[in-house]
Amino acid sequence: MSTTRQIPLSSPWLDEREEQLAIEVLRSGRLSLGPTIDRFEEAFAEATGAPYAAAVSSGTAGLHLLCVAAGVGPGDEVITSPYSFVASANCAIYEGATPVFADIDRRTLNLDPAAVEASFTERTRAVVAVDIYGYPCELDELRAVCERRGVALIDDACEALGARYKGEPIGSHGVSSVFAFYPNKQITTGEGGIVTTHSEDEWRLLRSLRNQGRADSGGWLEHARLGFNYRLDDVRAAIGIGQLEKLDDILAARAAVSDRYGSLLREVDGLELPCVDDAEHVRSWFVYVVALPAGTDRECVIAELERGGVQTARYLPCIHLQPYLRERYGFREGLCPVAEEVSARTLALPFHARLDEDDQAYVAGVLREALAS
Numbered sequence: 001m002s003t004t005r006q007i008p009l010s011s012p013w014l015d016e017r018e019e020q021l022a023i024e025v026l027r028s029g030r031l032s033l034g035p036t037i038d039r040f041e042e043a044f045a046e047a048t049g050a051p052y053a054a055a056v057s058s059g060t061a062g063l064h065l066l067c068v069a070a071g072v073g074p075g076d077e078v079i080t081s082p083y084s085f086v087a088s089a090n091c092a093i094y095e096g097a098t099p100v101f102a103d104i105d106r107r108t109l110n111l112d113p114a115a116v117e118a119s120f121t122e123r124t125r126a127v128v129a130v131d132i133y134g135y136p137c138e139l140d141e142l143r144a145v146c147e148r149r150g151v152a153l154i155d156d157a158c159e160a161l162g163a164r165y166k167g168e169p170i171g172s173h174g175v176s177s178v179f180a181f182y183p184n185k186q187i188t189t190g191e192g193g194i195v196t197t198h199s200e201d202e203w204r205l206l207r208s209l210r211n212q213g214r215a216d217s218g219g220w221l222e223h224a225r226l227g228f229n230y231r232l233d234d235v236r237a238a239i240g241i242g243q244l245e246k247l248d249d250i251l252a253a254r255a256a257v258s259d260r261y262g263s264l265l266r267e268v269d270g271l272e273l274p275c276v277d278d279a280e281h282v283r284s285w286f287v288y289v290v291a292l293p294a295g296t297d298r299e300c301v302i303a304e305l306e307r308g309g310v311q312t313a314r315y316l317p318c319i320h321l322q323p324y325l326r327e328r329y330g331f332r333e334g335l336c337p338v339a340e341e342v343s344a345r346t347l348a349l350p351f352h353a354r355l356d357e358d359d360q361a362y363v364a365g366v367l368r369e370a371l372a373s
């Protein structure tokens with residue numbers, strides 16, 4: 001099949017409102033450390049039900065700062081999911097710790113709490129749990145294990161803005177969470193991230209760490225601790241405010257797109273769709289990832305979709321099998337069998353808030369044909 005139709009993997013929803021808010025900041029001259037950052041943080045804290053939020057330059061920066069705040073350092077181990085984006089492990093490696101990968105639950109694709117428990121050693125310093133593809137992880141079980149062992153729990157909610165766990169939004173549960181705003185996320189600031197916390201002390205520390213270690217009181221050239229330049233600037237914060245204003249619409253539109261994919265793909269033989277919500281877990285739709293039937297040649301399917309102008313991505317390769325981690329720590333196949341099996345079969349389809357019905361039907365049609373050939 002050859003076509004001129006092109007369906008991108010993702011696309012942000014931005015309009016005149018974000019333009020207007022960004023222009024206001026540009027005209028104000030307060031481009032960094034200005035009042036727009038505070039406004040964005042307050043709006044974000046309100047949207048997630050967290051008392052405090054500290055905006056940062058990326059989700060990765062937020063995860064790194066929470067590792068610093070947890071005291072992660074050389075000789076420590078940090079347990080995380082192999083089925084995530086590399087930043088979930090890199091945040092610990094930056095501080096000289098060793099990542100430890102616990103296997104995932106076959107249905108939710110999130111960390112299996114029993115596997116986490118089995119991965120603890122006396123060197124474990126923190127657990128970075130991930131709400132993969134916007135589906136809430138087993139927060140209470142993981143928190144209970146971490147509390148019992150006296151280690152920090154960090155919630156990598158970079159893909160999960162708007163998700164709900166046990167009826168309340170991710171961010172509101174007392175655990176420090178990190179959200180990310182790359183353009184494929186539910187809301188975008190271009191680049192950017194934010195940490196929500198329930199501790200005023202941690203919030204103050206995060207604000208200092210992101211700002212070169214400056215303290216609340218003290219001069220511009222006085223540095224209380226080793227810090228970083230992980231600040232979000234005010235133009236991005238303004239875009240974030242515009243995005244938060246339409247968050248409910250964005251989440252509803254993304255949920256509707258996922259429902260339509262469900263109807264279009266439910267009957268395809270052997271194709272596994274994302275797990276459904278239950279009373280305790282409500283997904284915020286980040287991507288639409290399917291698992292191809294066992295035995296399917298994924299590369300052929302990808303090539304066929306590409307020929308039809310449908311962009312896809314191999315979400316997600318196992319982190320422990322990335323070249324630099326194999327080299328550095330000697331990780332090999334077989335370490336996390338569930339994640340490895342899933343990872344070889346999963347594929348992200350085009351997904352964004354304004355993907356229209358016609359394009360979705362087309363994607364489903366090309367996928368069906370590719371699987372049948």
Ligand SMILES: Cc1ncc(COP(=O)(O)O)c(C=O)c1O
Binds near residue numbers: 088
């Ligand atoms: C699960 C997860 N963690 C961390 C990140 C890192 O976020 P950023 O790209 O903003 O650094 C991402 C973003 O892709 C992610 O999906």
